[in-house]
Amino acid sequence: QLQFVESGGALVQPGGSLRLSCLASGFTLDYRAIGWFRRAPGKEREGVSCISRDGGSTVYAASVKGRFTISRDNAKKTVYLQMNSLKPEDTAVYYCVADGHGTGCPRGAADDYWGQGTQVTVSL
Numbered sequence: 204q205l206q207f208v209e210s211g212g213a214l215v216q217p218g219g220s221l222r223l224s225c226l227a228s229g230f231t232l233d234y235r236a237i238g239w240f241r242r243a244p245g246k247e248r249e250g251v252s253c254i255s256r257d258g259g260s261t262v263y264a265a266s267v268k269g270r271f272t273i274s275r276d277n278a279k280k281t282v283y284l285q286m287n288s289l290k291p292e293d294t295a296v297y298y299c300v301a302d303g304h305g306t307g308c309p310r311g312a313a314d315d316y317w318g319q320g321t322q323v324t325v326s327l
Contacts, residue, residue: 205230207299207318214324215289223284223321225299232275233257235302237282238309239273241295241323251297252284253308262308267293289325296320 211223225237238253252263252273261273272285282299299318302309309315 205301205316207301207316209297209299209318209321212297212321212323214326216327217290217325219289219325220285220287221289221323223286223297223323225282225284225318227280227282227299227301230301232280232282233277235306236308237275238300238311239282239284240298240300240309240311240317241293242298242320243292243295246295248298248311249295250311254282255308256306286323289323291325294323294325296322 206228208226211221215221233256236253236255239251240248241251242248250264251267254261254273254275258275270288275282298320300309301316303314303316
């Protein structure tokens with residue numbers, strides 16, 4: 204069974220940094236692109252970033268481009284999200300996601316594979 208465990212969320216001040224980790228199990232990480240999504244209270248879930256199977260290609264939402272960096276270590280079965288220059292609007296639960304029907308970037312659909320999420324709060 205494909206599973207993710209996210210960690211690294213915390214309370215941080217505006218302008219601060221965090222690194223989220225996503226440990227995968229139940230499948231070979233190398234075979235799949237992996238995405239990060241987030242959901243803030245009262246808002247729709249938002250795709251934040253995605254990284255290709257070999258890490259050679261990445262995409263970012265406009266709201267985080269230049270501040271967030273996605274990376275992966277397939278040997279450690281882990282995907283990371285480095286978040287710098289955090290803003291209050293980055294406050295959300297962050298999820299690691301794999302597509303439920305293929306190996307490309309996930310769509311964020313209900314039938315994708317989701318982790319349990321990790322809370323990021325940006326506040327004074």
